[in-house]
Amino acid sequence: MKIRNPYRNHPQWFRGNTHTHSTLSDGEWPLEQVVAYYRDRGYAFLAMTDHDVFTDLAPFSTPDFVGLAADEVTVRGRDHIVGLRLHGVVEPFSNDHQRTLDAIAAQGGLAILAHPNWSWLTVEQCLAWQGYQAIEILNGVCNYLEYNGYALSWWDQLLRRGVRVWGVAADDAHRIPYQGAKAWIMVNAEALTAEGIVCNIRSGNFYASTGPTFQRFEVDAGTIKAWCSPAVEVRFMTGAVNPALRLRGDALTEAEYTPRPGEAYVRIEVVDAQMQTAWSQPFFLDPDWRP
Numbered sequence: 001m002k003i004r005n006p007y008r009n010h011p012q013w014f015r016g017n018t019h020t021h022s023t024l025s026d027g028e029w030p031l032e033q034v035v036a037y038y039r040d041r042g043y044a045f046l047a048m049t050d051h052d053v054f055t056d057l058a059p060f061s062t063p064d065f066v067g068l069a070a071d072e073v074t075v076r077g078r079d080h081i082v083g084l085r086l087h088g089v090v091e092p093f094s095n096d097h098q099r100t101l102d103a104i105a106a107q108g109g110l111a112i113l114a115h116p117n118w119s120w121l122t123v124e125q126c127l128a129w130q131g132y133q134a135i136e137i138l139n140g141v142c143n144y145l146e147y148n149g150y151a152l153s154w155w156d157q158l159l160r161r162g163v164r165v166w167g168v169a170a171d172d173a174h175r176i177p178y179q180g181a182k183a184w185i186m187v188n189a190e191a192l193t194a195e196g197i198v199c200n201i202r203s204g205n206f207y208a209s210t211g212p213t214f215q216r217f218e219v220d221a222g223t224i225k226a227w228c229s230p231a232v233e234v235r236f237m238t239g240a241v242n243p244a245l246r247l248r249g250d251a252l253t254e255a256e257y258t259p260r261p262g263e264a265y266v267r268i269e270v271v272d273a274q275m276q277t278a279w280s281q282p283f284f285l286d287p288d289w290r291p
């Protein structure tokens, strides 16, 4: 069996938000104020994803902060797709998800299906589309609005059906003081550049969090090992209803799991004493792989 470890274990992790709004669409704060808010909280990168507005935050980049180029494309009603690493606006209101995904890909962009739960997307719809690299497994503002920000069951159902897609947590903040800095990703990159951030999201070298941290991940002799901030529970999820392994303690800082035959992937969830969570990306398993 081949265990595909998406993590490269570069020394640095960079915190960032891939989904944010300003007064360029329906956010309450002007762009400059939103950027300052995230920078002041130690964020290393940010994407301004106003609705059907292309924004390149590169002019705000400094040695310790990177602004991405992005757009949140409206497909139909509440169906939105976040495009990162774009060069211009993506034609909105096409009523055609695949056409929108193709338009993002044509720009060399990275596509994230926004808030699948809030959009009431079905898993069957997501299975039919191609060319998205991630889905939002947690969208902060959807919890604020309607308590439906989590899409972990969508993620597992897609992963179980063989779709190799990463999980992103994002604020989607419109009212910053109430919705900012609630959900983010930590990207592991050699250096802080826009290209480095997007490339490492594309390859799954990042995790999602509302608080806990992972330090590193290793695969050794068929076992997956993770090191994390002190946790009260660590779960290894493999697409079954119950975790394949659930560890409990007062301050767990490392955990390991050896995949079993028949499993297609393993992903790790870490919960801390404040009931905050970090989610690793899936380690995909190739049972037929031969060296």
Ligand SMILES: [Zn+2]
Residues within 6 Å of the ligand: 019, 020, 021, 049, 072, 080, 114, 172
């Ligand atoms: Zn949004």
